[in-house]
Amino acid sequence: MNTDPIADFLTRIRNANAAKHRVVEIPASKVKKEITKILFDQGYILSYKFEDTTAQGSIKIALKYNKFTKEPVIQELQRISKPGLRKYAGSSEIPRILNGLGIAIVSTSHGVMTGKQAKRDNVGGEVLCYVY
Incomplete structure (x- = not known):
């Protein structure tokens, strides 16, 4: 299970x-x-x-992989909010990942969206993961 x-x-x-x-x-x-x-x-x-x-x-x-180096495009997938410890962030507290090069995926009351979209829509929620 x-x-x-x-x-x-x-x-x-x-x-x-x-x-x-x-x-x-x-x-x-x-x-x-x-x-x-x-x-x-x-x-x-x-x-x-x-x-x-x-x-x-x-x-x-x-x-997806890089054509020349054959390295994966996704360098890191990091789970943030876990079932044992949920992590929530307000719209002003949503982190920038690698100075904007990565994304935070957030579950909000308006659905699942990126951290940038959540800031733009002024909604907070549960920070699911970081991707970069």
């Missing part, structure tokens, strides 16, 4: 990057789908596809 599905999602991507896989398949949920859309919109993954072959469904993510 998996007690933290978001941490499992991030770990599967991290492990696939380390093993230089092209595609990783992950069990789906609404929050995972939203995080995947954000990763695609921000240019961290090549593409994604939602499949409903099982009751839960799955997400297939095509990972």
